[in-house]
Amino acid sequence: MSGDGGFPSDSLRQAAGPVETLLEVDGLQTHFPIRRGLLRRRVGEVRAVDGVSFTIPRGRTLGLVGESGCGKTTVGRSILRLVEPTGGAVRYRGTDIGRLGGRALRDQRRRMQIVFQDPYGSLNPRMTVRAILEEGLVIHSMGAQADRRETAAVALERTGLDREALERYPHEFSGGQRQRIAIARALILQPEFVVLDEPISALDVSIQAQVVNLLVDLREQLGLTYLFISHDLSVVEQFADEVAVMYLGRIVEQATAAELAQAPLHPYSIALLSAVPAIDPARRRKRIILSGDVPSPSQPPSGCRFHPRCPLAEAVCRQQDPPPLRAHGHLVHCHVASRQLEASGDVSLAAVALAERLTGE
Amino acid sequence: MAGYLVQRTVFGLLTLLVITAVVYGLARNMPGTPLTSQLGESDPSRKQNPADLERMKKAYGLDKPWPEGYRLWLGNVIRGDLGRSISRKQPVVTLIGERIGPTLLVSGTAFTLVWFLAVPLGLYAAARSGSPDERLTSLLLYVLYSFPTFVAALFLQITFAVWLKGTPWELPLFGMTDLPTDAPWASRVLDIARHAILPVVCQTYVALAYDSRFIKATMEEAIRQDYVRTARAKGAGPWRVLVLHAFRNTLIPLVTLLGLSLPGLIGGSVIIEQVFSWPGMGRLFFESIRERDYPTIMGLTLTFSLATLLGQFLADILYCMVDPRVSVES
Numbered sequence: 001m002s003g004d005g006g007f008p009s010d011s012l013r014q015a016a017g018p019v020e021t022l023l024e025v026d027g028l029q030t031h032f033p034i035r036r037g038l039l040r041r042r043v044g045e046v047r048a049v050d051g052v053s054f055t056i057p058r059g060r061t062l063g064l065v066g067e068s069g070c071g072k073t074t075v076g077r078s079i080l081r082l083v084e085p086t087g088g089a090v091r092y093r094g095t096d097i098g099r100l101g102g103r104a105l106r107d108q109r110r111r112m113q114i115v116f117q118d119p120y121g122s123l124n125p126r127m128t129v130r131a132i133l134e135e136g137l138v139i140h141s142m143g144a145q146a147d148r149r150e151t152a153a154v155a156l157e158r159t160g161l162d163r164e165a166l167e168r169y170p171h172e173f174s175g176g177q178r179q180r181i182a183i184a185r186a187l188i189l190q191p192e193f194v195v196l197d198e199p200i201s202a203l204d205v206s207i208q209a210q211v212v213n214l215l216v217d218l219r220e221q222l223g224l225t226y227l228f229i230s231h232d233l234s235v236v237e238q239f240a241d242e243v244a245v246m247y248l249g250r251i252v253e254q255a256t257a258a259e260l261a262q263a264p265l266h267p268y269s270i271a272l273l274s275a276v277p278a279i280d281p282a283r284r285r286k287r288i289i290l291s292g293d294v295p296s297p298s299q300p301p302s303g304c305r306f307h308p309r310c311p312l313a314e315a316v317c318r319q320q321d322p323p324p325l326r327a328h329g330h331l332v333h334c335h336v337a338s339r340q341l342e343a344s345g346d347v348s349l350a351a352v353a354l355a356e357r358l359t360g361e
Numbered sequence: 362m363a364g365y366l367v368q369r370t371v372f373g374l375l376t377l378l379v380i381t382a383v384v385y386g387l388a389r390n391m392p393g394t395p396l397t398s399q400l401g402e403s404d405p406s407r408k409q410n411p412a413d414l415e416r417m418k419k420a421y422g423l424d425k426p427w428p429e430g431y432r433l434w435l436g437n438v439i440r441g442d443l444g445r446s447i448s449r450k451q452p453v454v455t456l457i458g459e460r461i462g463p464t465l466l467v468s469g470t471a472f473t474l475v476w477f478l479a480v481p482l483g484l485y486a487a488a489r490s491g492s493p494d495e496r497l498t499s500l501l502l503y504v505l506y507s508f509p510t511f512v513a514a515l516f517l518q519i520t521f522a523v524w525l526k527g528t529p530w531e532l533p534l535f536g537m538t539d540l541p542t543d544a545p546w547a548s549r550v551l552d553i554a555r556h557a558i559l560p561v562v563c564q565t566y567v568a569l570a571y572d573s574r575f576i577k578a579t580m581e582e583a584i585r586q587d588y589v590r591t592a593r594a595k596g597a598g599p600w601r602v603l604v605l606h607a608f609r610n611t612l613i614p615l616v617t618l619l620g621l622s623l624p625g626l627i628g629g630s631v632i633i634e635q636v637f638s639w640p641g642m643g644r645l646f647f648e649s650i651r652e653r654d655y656p657t658i659m660g661l662t663l664t665f666s667l668a669t670l671l672g673q674f675l676a677d678i679l680y681c682m683v684d685p686r687v688s689v690e691s
Contacts, residue, residue: 109596121587
């Protein structure tokens with residue numbers, strides 16, 4: 001996918017001006033070797049991420065959704081090179097991050113930060129909040145030593161915590177407070193881009209909204225660009241400008257959040273959306289239950305990876321990997337959806353037709 | 362804190378009471394007595410006449426049943442008297458005082474070596490986990506760990522005292538020193554050091570293999586944690602991540618290991634001291650059991666038990682220092 005592919009319909013938030021591409025992920029692959037036996041021979045590989053491409057314009061949020069094990073977390077970690085990608089390229093303002101090393105990589109790490117899912121695991125239990133926050137400043141020689149305490153206090157207060165918390169240890173805080181510390185930890189380095197790896201999944205529902213609002217506020221104030229990874233479509237719809245749906249290491253569909261919510265084209269997206277509970281009975285969709293389990297990413301199915309579970313699968317789906325189809329900024333990888341789109345001539349009509357075929361109405 | 366100390370002390374004393382009672386009971390009920398084991402059993406021609414035996418039994422208080430004997434021993438210990446060795450005719454305290462120095466020399470040196478080597482080795486193994494060089498190192502350490510000390514000791518003796526005899530690599534076969542007590546101070550130190558090398562090597566290698574594997578395992582556990590990923594995301598270099606973030610979080614299990622090694626430090630190794638005829642605590646323990654020398658057995662048992670309890674207590678205190686989540690109040 002090229003740089004002009006994403007985000008065609010500007011949201012109201014940043015309608016003016018040309019959009020600059022901040023991050024471009026191009027054919028990203030991350031495979032983990034499976035080793036067996038005494039000699040640890042490589043007997044196969046888990047294709048956690050197998051050819052993922054997208055771009056994120058500056059100041060926007062891309063939501064990445066999918067079931068557990070679909071590779072969305074690995075995408076986030078590969079972008080930051082916390083996991084070394086096997087193939088493809090990640091370009092940040094045009095610079096290939098995969099080629100960086102030493103000092104250049106360290107400088108790049110400052111610009112791209114991450115908030116992990118589990119706030120109980122992501123904060124070092126042996127360090128005070130202050131040490132956790134200040135360490136990044138020390139590593140990157142940011143600010144004078146005397147000012148670091150104040151910088152840490154400000155970062156903490158920006159996430160809604162009291163500066164008294166600085167001298168305390170992570171175990172003295174609740175999950176929501178810890179996640180605020182983790183967010184302060186990421187933002188103290190003044191990054192431009194933040195990977196939010198399921199930042200609210202481990203929190204109580206009552207706290208989730210608070211943290212989402214905090215993340216939205218910080219995005220507005222600091223002009224941040226987010227990659228928001230989640231398995232919860234309803235949160236992503238609220239939070240992201242554009243949403244990409246992942247299945248078994250690949251992106252199967254990508255569209256603006258509004259469009260994906262109203263007119264999903266890929267059978268997997270349709271099924272996923274049907275599982276989102278709706279309060280409005282008129283919006284309530286008939287639930288589509290997919291049969292079978294997600295296949296092993298070490299032996300992905302031939303052709304379309306979704307075909308063994310797809311109610312609409314045809315012969316061609318078993319043989320050919322569906323090529324990408326773009327329609328008004330809506331991207332979908334599906335033989336059936338492509339044909340339906342051709343027949344209907346309109347995304348919304350095609351979406352309705354596909355949903356009817358899936359639910360059997 | 363004070364309440365905690367009192368509680369620990371009370372439990373510690375109760376533990377000591379149970380240990381010493383059990384050991385005393387077992388020792389007294391073993392076949393043979395200090396009197397017969399010295400004379401009649403080893404040399405039938407020196408069979409004592411029954412009247413003499415009765416008289417000696419009375420003199421050593423061995424005519425009373427063992428619970429009574431234990432009560433007497435306990436009373437003396439409380440008054441600060443560990444009694445006199447039956448077979449060596451010396452106060453037990455003097456015996457322990459003579460033996461603890463040589464033991465500390467070997468076990469202290471081994472202990473220092475082990476920790477100075479095991480920590481870097483464990484860190485290295487964790488950092489390079491899965492690489493061919495790490496796998497080779499781990500395999501070698503595993504082979505070492507599986508190797509019994511008495512076999513290794515004999516192998517070392519053959520190599521350094523027999524095969525290499527006459528070369529500069531020759532080392533003494535056993536004992537602590539070959540020089541008379543009036544030899545010059547410096548040459549005595551050198552001689553004792555040469556005698557200590559093989560016992561130290563023997564006592565080091567097993568603990569080194571075990572401890573470095575232990576450190577590697579706990580490090581690998583720590584490395585998988587999200588906060589290590591966080592540290593890398595901050596831009597921290599590999600050493601900073603490894604030492605400051607991962608290693609600091611493995612200190613709790615290490616402190617436990619450290620506490621458990623204290624009794625070994627004072628007790629020495631029965632096998633190694635025996636093979637190398639090293640005049641230490643372990644050998645004294647072995648000999649006192651063989652000679653049914655009840656006062657010495659009990660004195661050593663008390664010392665080892667105290668060291669064990671003290672080690673655990675120190676470990677608990679250290680926990681509070683290495684882990685902010687642990688405090689004695691809670």
